[in-house]
Amino acid sequence: MNRRPARRRVIGVGNPDRGDDGAGPACIEALRGRLPLDVELICCDGEPATLLALLESASETYLIDACVAALPAGRVRRWDAARRPLPARTGIPSTHGLGLPEALELARALGVLPRRCVVYAIEGRSYAAGEPLSAPVRTAVESVARRIERATAR
């Protein structure tokens, strides 16, 4: 029996004080006032237990995180993690390497992954402390915000 509440969440993962790592939180700020009232906007530092709790108590989630995949800065990739795992390292080499992909796989293993779990990964350029978002990532943040706006409009 699925007792999951019909709760929709947009979760921006990252640290706004570390350059392009702030892409997720910036997207949350960009979406304020633009989504249906039932959609929660949440910033998260990526701590896996916190992420797990946010996933577990939702039926539909949209996660935005910065990534490093040797792509041009600002490139956006999208997956529905409910359908397949993110193309990331497997296993947990150390808790220093515990991140969003591992939290999603823990949720899947525990059977608490939301039915719809869309991940937007924005390729970052610089993660220097205190730096603002780079120009390509700023553009990508608005593009992702529009995509989430369309996806949640109902």
Add this chain to the structure above:
Amino acid sequence: MRSRTIRVDRLARVEGEGAVRLVVRNGEIASARLSIFEPPRFFEALLRGRAYTEAPDITSRICGICPVAYQMSTVHALENALGIEVSAPVRDLRRLLYCGEWIESHALHITLLHAPGFLGCDSAIEMAREHGEALRRGLALKQMGNDIITLLGGRSVHPVSVCVAGFHRVPRRAELAGLTERLERAREAALATVRWTAGFEFPDCERDYTFVALHHPREYPFNAGRIASNRGLDIPSAEFERHIERRQVRRSTALHTELRSAGPYLTGPLARYSLNFERLAPIAQEAALAAGLGRSCTNPFRSIVVRAVEVLHACDEALRIIARYEEPDAAACAHEPRAASGFAATEAPRGLLYHRYRLDADGTLLEACIVPPTAQNQAAIEEDLRRFASRFLALPRTQLRERCEQLVRNHDPCISCATHFLRLQVTGR
């Protein structure tokens, strides 16, 4: 002569990056080496020239798992230099902060790093499929620890409220009381974790360790006490460096540390527990004995049970502190810098963490010395590998590798914390 080399090039499920190399000759371990190859981080050097008030926020960056320990050793050492005595409520709040760190760090190690190996799983994700309830319980405990740190420290990682002479802000009584109900549930979860881990199968690997830990007349040690051992050591923190010898070895960016009187020694949960069993909360003592631990534990594989006992103690201690908390008149006491040196050791989740600082008259840091627990434990971990790995040589390769990793993981090394200055040798110029 038959010779065989077993290499684990990247240890899995430990904090940071290290490797193990064993050489086996005629069925015996000829050499065992734990390599720590994370680059040195120069924290002691970058503290020099900074204001003493900056130190707690700089040293907390040494570790994302145990930042509280680094802050605590820093502020205690600096307060020792400046002759500052904090008020009883502030002292209690620091103990509470430490409870939070022990809970989150131990719960993480037990659940995500250590337990999977006992259950035949490669990872916590694999463990979650078969042991979902235990994994959820562990993550809930970790969250509890994080929430204590967030309430007292402003955020769960690298908290920002700790300062020399107190806190920047102390919580209201009602804020702390809001944790009570969840902490009571956490205490139940910790008790269940002790029982769960006690049911694991442990190889028969007892060792006559030299244990070193803080020892306090009334408290299970977090941030106060003398440095003691089971070989007669009983000294104040100020004398620690006179009793140890630190040396660089080529295979590690962390300095190896030995007692001048007793050689390699072990610090951490096994040492704390064995030297301080009588100071544990009654509920933790009972649970430990029921789990078959005895009043001392010398089997490194059982450290997972000892950690669970310490989580139980920390939950109980947190409840006790919250119940008696009275808001202090001031979050921090007034003080002036002066030219002085100060020393302190506190108990990080992984063991004894010693700091020493030298200040000039205006409070500029002239010198810093930090001795992390994992650096101290390297020689003991290598000795564990030498003594016990031979028992597992008949196992298939993957199981042998897992056992070797366990022999390291048993001591929850935080390799990133331990890396130190590496001597640079330039020849031929």
